[in-house]
Amino acid sequence: MKHDELMRYSRHIMLPEIDIAGQEKLSNSSIGIVGLGGLGSPCSIYLAASGIGKMNLFDDDYVELSNLNRQIIYDSSDVGAKKTLVAKKRLISLNENIVCDSFFERINKKNINELLKNSDFIVDCSDNFETRKIINEYCFKNDKDLISGACIGWKGQIFNFNFSSFNSPCYECLFEEIEDEDLSCRESSIFSPLAGLIGTFLAIETIKNILEINNSEENFIEIDSLTNEIQKRTIKKNPFCKICKNK
Numbered sequence: 135m136k137h138d139e140l141m142r143y144s145r146h147i148m149l150p151e152i153d154i155a156g157q158e159k160l161s162n163s164s165i166g167i168v169g170l171g172g173l174g175s176p177c178s179i180y181l182a183a184s185g186i187g188k189m190n191l192f193d194d195d196y197v198e199l200s201n202l203n204r205q206i207i208y209d210s211s212d213v214g215a216k217k218t219l220v221a222k223k224r225l226i227s228l229n230e231n232i233v234c235d236s237f238f239e240r241i242n243k244k245n246i247n248e249l250l251k252n253s254d255f256i257v258d259c260s261d262n263f264e265t266r267k268i269i270n271e272y273c274f275k276n277d278k279d280l281i282s283g284a285c286i287g288w289k290g291q292i293f294n295f296n297f298s299s300f301n302s303p304c305y306e307c308l309f310e311e312i313e314d315e316d317l318s319c320r321e322s323s324i325f326s327p328l329a330g331l332i333g334t335f336l337a338i339e340t341i342k343n344i345l346e347i348n349n350s351e352e353n354f355i356e357i358d359s360l361t362n363e364i365q366k367r368t369i370k371k372n373p374f375c376k377i378c379k380n381k
């Protein structure tokens with residue numbers, strides 16, 4: 135590790151659970167972030183600052199004025215620009231040691247294998263069930279960890295499906311019956327700093343998975359930012375799940 139990297143990551147390296155070996159592991163890892171909105175913004179900033187070596191960014195949206203109250207990777211001058219281009223520029227300026235590629239694409243069943251093939255860990259910051267389910271199936275089939283988040287109103291959730299290490303349940307185990315777009319986050323109300331909290335949690339879980347120090351049984355966290363209640367739970371495998379039952 136070069137001198138400036140030792141300095142940059144020194145506060146990480148001082149943590150015995152990370153040390154130089156762990157920091158090098160982060161530098162050698164590749165992650166895909168799907169969605170560069172309220173969750174993808176803080177998540178990608180912390181992962182870039184933490185020295186994830188290869189970051190692949192996916193989004194097919196342009197920055198809108200109504201994004202700016204929570205999508206903190208953009209500023210007022212970015213309205214109208216492609217989110218992927220602005221985010222990539224910001225992350226590289228934050229940490230020139232990382233490699234960052236951006237893809238102005240919407241993930242779908244046809245393109246997902248090609249788009250995510252170079253990412254070992256997938257962070258789902260998308261805003262709709264259709265995309266989440268497609269990503270879930272891809273991660274399950276390819277034994278790639280899926281860290282997924284969602285926010286509506288004052289409440290947010292974090293899911294950690296560790297497909298690379300465990301016979302993990304999957305997103306579909308919980309949400310088999312939900313197809314309704316009305317329940318997606320895209321047009322919902324959302325408390326601005328909650329997006330920062332959940333996006334940051336996604337970065338925490340992703341880094342712990344990469345370092346293989348995520349020993350908690352709980353794979354689901356729910357946070358109510360109005361009451362400050364935090365619940366941790368273990369999602370059990372649904373024996374009838376159409377995606378993961380045969381494993």
Ligand SMILES: [Zn+2]
Pocket residue numbers: 303304305306307308371372375376377378379
């Ligand atoms: Zn399942």
